[in-house]
Amino acid sequence: MELQANAALIIIDQQKGILQPRLGRRNNPQAEARILELLERWRRSGRPVIHVQHLSCSPESVFWPGQSGVEFQERFAPQAGERLIQKQVPDAFCATGLEAMLRGAGIGQLVIVGVATHNSVESTARTAGNLGFEAWVAEDACFTFDKADFFGALRSAEDVHAMSLGNLHGEYATVVGSGEILAAV
Template sequence: MALMANAALIIIDQQKGILHPRLGPRNNPQAEERMLELLRHWRRSERPVIHVQHLSRSEDSVFWPQQSGVEFQERFQPLPGEHLIQKQVPDAFCSTGLESLLREAGIAQVVIVGVATHNSVESTARSAGNLGFETWVVHDACFTFDKADFFGHARSAEEVHGMSLGNLQGEYATVVDTTQILTAD
């Protein structure tokens, strides 16, 4: 396992709205600290950082553009020179120019962190893998929320997280932890 000199860190939906209590119980309380560790590492090594911001089409969303929940959390504010991708659906590749940005920069490897594991992280990682990018998802730098399955059975955030990672592992991405990434240089 080796981290390429131009591997892109993709940080998904670290906006104020994701902290709203109405989203319910979550897992990985340390996820943001892991994301910040990776972000500091990327900035120090001058690798490309891509911030993904969700602009919801639904007025009742925590990411509706007309309220503060759509704004980045202060600790995840993009710096000059870092890329911003705005999306309206979970997949950060869908109608955003992300694929073009990566291809034009010669980036073949992406490291994905953020929220929610079962939604934007999973859909973005699936597309990245399908498009041929070497895709890593950092499980301890992602989190999700409790959710009922199709049959109405309540599932804990940890169960939802684990199933999403299981969906990705091996077929679309390689699932790793922060330490594996930080020691992959």
């Protein structure tokens, strides 16, 4: 993998609410450690970092504004010079100005990490690919939760994660491990 000098790291929804036990069983317990490794390397290299924060329209959401769940986890708090994108739907491109910001900065390559793989990560990576960005998803720097399928069968977080990555790889994005990305920084 060749990583451009201005490749952006997009960290999705690393907010306090995502740690709520009511969201259920998750996969990839090491995901946050992988995200932090990427974030630290991005900061050292001077590449752009974009933090995405979900502001839910639903009072039942862990990301409802006005309560602590909407706040960034301290370890993922944006630093000076890093961009903040706030969204109200899973896709970080929808009604946020993200595309214009990236194009204005001449950024064409994106590394996408965060949560949830089947939701905000997948929808953001799909749009990135559809808009012509070179999108990379670090599979071990994302996680999701157990989820029932359309017919009511409970699918494990591992299966949901794998299916989402399978949906993305080769069509909308390239899915790799964080080690391959770190080796290219």
